[in-house]
Amino acid sequence: MKIWIINGPNLNLLGTREPDVYGTETLDDINRRIQDYLIKNGHIYEFFQSNSEGMLIDKIQDAYEENVSGIVINPAAYTHYSYAIHDAIKAVSIPTVEVHLSAIHSREAFRKESVIAPACAGQISGFGSTGYVLGIQALETLLSEEHL
Numbered sequence: 001m002k003i004w005i006i007n008g009p010n011l012n013l014l015g016t017r018e019p020d021v022y023g024t025e026t027l028d029d030i031n032r033r034i035q036d037y038l039i040k041n042g043h044i045y046e047f048f049q050s051n052s053e054g055m056l057i058d059k060i061q062d063a064y065e066e067n068v069s070g071i072v073i074n075p076a077a078y079t080h081y082s083y084a085i086h087d088a089i090k091a092v093s094i095p096t097v098e099v100h101l102s103a104i105h106s107r108e109a110f111r112k113e114s115v116i117a118p119a120c121a122g123q124i125s126g127f128g129s130t131g132y133v134l135g136i137q138a139l140e141t142l143l144s145e146e147h148l
């Protein structure tokens, strides 16, 4: 499967950013771990991170052009207010799993709502970086069921 892992704003600062909330792994550490899983399972993959909403939308649109089978996205703070990212996911209609490192439903009130989730196949939140691997496994299950 062709799987893209997309990360939104401030996730480039993982490792030093609020380690009590987000852990001490850097984004490179996390991506290495995800990469191990992707290689072991024979997937084609790409990692992308941007702090800019437009760049994230461009990447989601590129995924359509590139025939990507599934997307795992952590939209970070855009989760809570980017209708544009919601629309981009809907527009490309690629199975997408939303992932959050922290348990967004047990934090501040503004984090409880995701405007992206309704455009996604599902949401994984609160399992730290393991959530990305769980997201890929969810896509594997989803895409294999599509072919039943």
Ligand code: DQA
Residues within 6 Å of the ligand: 009, 010, 011, 074, 075, 076, 077, 078, 079, 099, 100, 101, 102, 103, 104, 111
């Ligand atoms: C986050 C949760 C968001 O509320 C926050 O804005 C982030 C990270 C997470 O992975 O837990 O930047 O998406």
